[in-house]
Amino acid sequence: MVVSVAHLGPPGTYAEAAALAYVNWLNQRGQQGLLCPCPSIAQTLRAAAQGQADVAVVPVENSVEGSVTTTLDTLWQLDKLQIQQAHVLPISHALLSRAETLEEIKTVYSHPQALAQCQGWLERFLPSVQLVPMNATTEALKYLGEDKTAAAIASSRAAQLYHLPILVCPINDYPDNYTRFWVLSLQPSGGGSHTSLAFSVPANVPGALVKPLEVFASRGINLSRIESRPTKRSLGDYLFFTDLEADAREASVQSALKELTAYTETLKIFGSYSIVSIGKL
Amino acid sequence: MVVSVAHLGPPGTYAEAAALAYVNWLNQRGQQGLLCPCPSIAQTLRAAAQGQADVAVVPVENSVEGSVTTTLDTLWQLDKLQIQQAHVLPISHALLSRAETLEEIKTVYSHPQALAQCQGWLERFLPSVQLVPMNATTEALKYLGEDKTAAAIASSRAAQLYHLPILVCPINDYPDNYTRFWVLSLQPSGGGSHTSLAFSVPANVPGALVKPLEVFASRGINLSRIESRPTKRSLGDYLFFTDLEADAREASVQSALKELTAYTETLKIFGSYSIVSIGKL
Missing domain, CATH: 3.40.190.10 (Periplasmic binding protein-like II)
Structure with missing residues (x-):
């Protein structure tokens, strides 16, 4: 298959x-x-x-x-x-261009995340160029053509695929850059070291978020991440996305998730899984 | 002055x-x-x-x-x-264009946030157009010129300023859209109903975030918002931005902030201020 x-x-x-x-x-x-x-x-x-x-x-x-x-x-x-x-x-960002020197470059195209991740380098080495955001890092490559005043930020692999020269690499501001x-x-998840879930809380009162977090802390379950997102209903109304360093099939996590329903409005569990690292970490 | x-x-x-x-x-x-x-x-x-x-x-x-x-x-x-x-x-987004009907439009320019906020409307009424991100909503307006196949998402005020016709308004997916x-x-803040601060926590252990939140919950101080941001040092290492519904000059907040230093690595207080609303809420 x-x-x-x-x-x-x-x-x-x-x-x-x-x-x-x-x-x-x-x-x-x-x-x-x-x-x-x-x-x-x-x-x-x-x-x-x-x-x-x-x-x-x-x-x-x-x-x-x-x-x-x-x-x-x-x-x-x-x-x-x-x-x-x-x-x-x-993530290692390269500056792709047919220009021979940085001085020739007038415009740099890339995805807004890539432009943001190279902001310091761009301000230092290309302070007066125009930065143009694109929907994907590779979308920029079509603008390069034979234009020696244009550059793009993309991966080294993109340079190979589109037969474009790499002028400088890496140009990301932080060397420890990972995605x-x-x-x-649609299959049930197979289990693993991490569990991801998201929930909304019933009311915006003191401690509304403390209760859900205490459910895990009291059982010694580490939260490796918490991220708030707007519910889109009104300003100041949030969902919380959380990653636990535990498998949802463990008894302590099962009991935490059961208790959690008492403090949340909607609770969605996205499964338990393992992290496969690629390259150095 | x-x-x-x-x-x-x-x-x-x-x-x-x-x-x-x-x-x-x-x-x-x-x-x-x-x-x-x-x-x-x-x-x-x-x-x-x-x-x-x-x-x-x-x-x-x-x-x-x-x-x-x-x-x-x-x-x-x-x-x-x-x-x-x-x-x-x-926030009320308008579709600005010299086109007479939606059928003529082939490209829509705007800031990525504005494009995202009108995503549902665009998929429904302009499913096959090309969406082009810009650095600011108004940057798109120069692409309109006399080109009847181009449209931009911007404010009604921008339409007036740049003498461009509004084709449809509002087109945001959620009517309750506020920024x-x-x-x-550089002046010290004058005080008010809300206090904003940010902190990093010393170690990624169970309950590292619960402690700082409990400091406020135990005093009945409501957190109206919590947002995590990467420290940019390594994946999984965060800062937390928090808004309190209280003035930093209140005794309970003073004591909370003092206790907070015990559970945080770096703590930055951005001041206490009031919210001035514009238009309906």
Whole structure:
């Protein structure tokens, strides 16, 4: 059976690199994978939720820029997908251009997250260029053509794929730059070291968030992350996305999740899974 | 004395509308304000931190899209500015175009936040157009020219300023769409109903975040918001931005803040201030 893997395209994006890492993981287990590039993260997730693809590989969080909010918001809405595994990918941004020197460059194209992650480098070495945001790092590459005044920020792999020279690499401000991706599908999750969930709290009163957190702290369960997102109902009304360092099948987590329902309005559990790291950490 | 007010430009952005609201507030108190448009949110904040402008007006949070992470990250880095007041601005997105019907439109330009806030409307009424992100909602307007296949998402005020027809308004997916702005300066904050602070926690152990939250909950102090941001040191290492519904000069808050230092690594207090609402809420 060939596993179809939806990801944000086109080829050369970091999401494609994460999808390829998952396909390698499948290959090592004697399975085949087929990459299915999608035009947006929301459409990537919907492809898996509606059965057009077997799994979706989407970015969740970057170590410099933080959460990928589209992923969290779409996951809460879809309400069906379960996390099968997490992949952590080192991010190394390259400056791609046909220019021979930095002085020739007038415009730099990239995804807003990539532009933000290289902000310091750009202010130092290209202080007067125009920064132009794109929907994907690779979308910028079409603007390069033969124009020597244009540059793009993308991966080294994108440079190879699109036959473009790398002028400088890496240019990210923080060398420890990693993005965490989730592999999601309609299948129940297989269990593992981490559990992800999200909840809304019934009322905005003192301690509304303390109670849910105490449920885990009192059992010695570590929360590796908490992220608030607006419910979109009104300003100041939030959902909380949380990652636990524990498997939902453990007795202590089972009892915590049971108690948690008393302090939450809506509770959604996205499954338990393991983290597969790629490259150095 | 004329108060210089830095904001994200050019004229016609929502940030300019918030800056204008602050200037009106000044006028009612017999003071004059001068708008100083800046090319980015980070540069807006730096202008005030370096004394090139008296105050900076920046967006903090939108009720649909969540935190404006550049504002939080820059504020943590600058470490000097104090919040003087908060303004809540209703956001109403209009589709600006010289097209006579929706069928003529092939491209829609806007800021990624505005595109995201109209995503449902765009998928329903303009499912096959190309969405092009811009650095500011108003930056898109130059692409409209006489091109009847182009449209932009911006405010009604931008339509007036740039003499562009409004094709549809409002087109935001959630009618309750508000953005909260902060007015910041080097002056000590004047006090008020809300206090904002940010902290990092010493170690990633069970309950590391529960302790700081309990400090406030045990005193009946409500947290109206908590937002995590990466420290940018490594994946899984966070800062927490928190808003309290209390004045830092109250005795209970003073004692809470004192106790808080025991559970935090770095603690930064951005001041106490009042919320000035603009329009309906």
